[in-house]
Amino acid sequence: MQKKNTLVEKERNRQDLGFGTKMTDRRTRLITKNGQFNVKRVGQSFDAWLNTYNRLITISWIKFFFLVLFVYLLLNLSFAYLYYLIGVEHLAGVDMTNTHSQFWDAFFFSAQSLTTVGYGRIAPIGFAASFVAGLESLAGLMMFAIITGLLYGRFSRPNPRILFSKNALIAPYLDTNALMFRMVNEKSNQIINMEVSLVFSKVEEKNGVRNRQYYGLTLERSKVNFFPTNWTIVHAITEDSPFYGETPETLAAADAEFMIATQGIDDTFADAVHKRHSYFHDELVWGGKFKPMLENDGEESYILDLRKIHDYDLVALN
Incomplete structure (x- = not known):
């Protein structure tokens, strides 16, 4: 029993940084x-693997800015496509001379709605276009609130x-x-x-x-x-x-x-x-x-x- 206690005490006092033996x-x-x-982890849940906040805080500034730009363009392209499906005729002020200009007018209207700038040249007409514009304004408020928080976290994090x-x-x-x-x-x-x-x-x-x-x-x-x-x-x-x-x-x-x-x-x-x-x-x-x-x-x-x-x-x- 004494020998067992001695071995236990020796093991307890053995120095280990956490890597094990x-x-x-x-x-x-x-x-x-x-x-x-x-150490590479396998078998994680998707949420644990994604670890969104940590990834966005620790990635390089170049990757962070490109990610923000990608999300911004993706959102604008998605909403522009929705406006195009609804019909650009429901956006007052759109240049109707050709299809190309119609889509890009819808795209830049989306950018104005997402950022809540609203220059006033183009405005939604009817429930469907107004509803999508309202959703986009909400998405823009949430996106910029998240980006602002991430920017603060990146600047305030000691490095x-x-x-x-x-x-x-x-x-x-x-x-x-x-x-x-x-x-x-x-x-x-x-x-x-x-x-x-x-x-x-x-x-x-x-x-x-x-x-x-x-x-x-x-x-x-x-x-x-x-x-x-x-x-x-x-x-x-x-x-x-x-x-x-x-x-x-x-x-x-x-x-x-x-x-x-x-x-x-x-x-x-x-x-x-x-x-x-x-x-x-x-x-x-x-x-x-x-x-x-x-x-x-x-x-x-x-x-x-x-x-x-x-x-x-x-x-x-x-």
């Missing part, structure tokens, strides 16, 4: 390079642009070596109370069973009050480090990955922001030292060159 496939990252979890160096380095540090990577806030707005955590994940085999294990790595500094320039994250590889004794070969055999989680407060939105990143074992450079990014402009300011975030020199390790 069975994700052991070769060459498969747990976190993709864009910071997303590398941190934290850049990470392409490679993590194994570099000389004091009288030992250290695992280092560099990060910087690309935007001009400020992030305060910035925190970073680093987890070393690798596959271990015991009694013929492969399980993924997770080890939190102690950082030289895990929090800063201000984040105005670049920040080099350092984990000293001492004898008590879970990374101690690892080589490129052992890391490759264990499908090792280093997962990073950052969080801070964006002073523009006064809201929490976070960013994820990871380095796979083959993205480590053994024997490197980052080049400086910060320099004085010779007057009263400092220059932070973001283009240098990935630059490093090859050096000998301790």
